[in-house]
Amino acid sequence: MDVVISIFGEGKDLDALQMAARTVAVCFTALIFIRISGRRSFGQRSPFDYVVAILLGATLSRVIVGASPAIPTLAASLVMVLIHRALAWACVHSARLECLAVGVERELFKDGQFDSKQMAAALITRTDVYETARQELHTLDLEEVQLAILERNGQVSLIRKRRDTGNR
Structure with a gap:
């Protein structure tokens, strides 16, 4: 555990190397979350998709700068991605919900x-x-x-x- 704290730091008092290590970790974590969320998040770009993208970016940036604890913030980000995925699945199965979440032409x-x-x-x-x-x-x-x-x-x-x- 001391090695992890040494590499990634703790709280808001982070040095440049700790922020860089967090950036690498969050970058790969975000990539995994985006892959879980699916191609739709950054392909078709509906208002629904933009909300997830903006919130995911804002939330994950807090981990990098140490403004929020890493594990709970990553957990919140994962929940956000899973909600997006579930809502996208529900939209495939409900035209009415799709109209509400994504809109109509x-x-x-x-x-x-x-x-x-x-x-x-x-x-x-x-x-x-x-x-x-x-x-x-x-x-x-x-x-x-x-x-x-x-x-x-x-x-x-x-x-x-x-x-x-x-x-x-």
């Missing part, structure tokens, strides 16, 4: 018309949709766009109009 633009109600609910402006058109389609207008959807991850997807092939 919203049609912002369809057939040449903006849906003001959906845009207001999502706090998205016409300028946001035009910006996506410039970035994705390299156009200044929505002439080529059939549908604009705000995805659950916050991205705006644009669906192009079908082109007539001229075969009659």
Whole structure:
């Protein structure tokens, strides 16, 4: 036990080597926790996922600087990751829960018309949709766009109009 305290320190009085040792240990522990949490935590990035990522980072940083006791803080971090994993599993099995935790897509633009109600609910402006058109389609207008959807991850997807092939 004295060796562990010597390497990782105790309390808030840590030297540079002890903080470095804690950083290495917490880095690998965080990697293990993220692997337990699953790819979803840092892949799709829903609000639900961001909350876990932010809280996990904030909690684990306390271990590194000695602001909180290491074992209870790591235990709290593991519980957070396991809750995330359980909620993600529950979302797979319940569409209603998925809508609450992750959100739903919203049609912002369809057939040449903006849906003001959906845009207001999502706090998205016409300028946001035009910006996506410039970035994705390299156009200044929505002439080529059939549908604009705000995805659950916050991205705006644009669906192009079908082109007539001229075969009659």
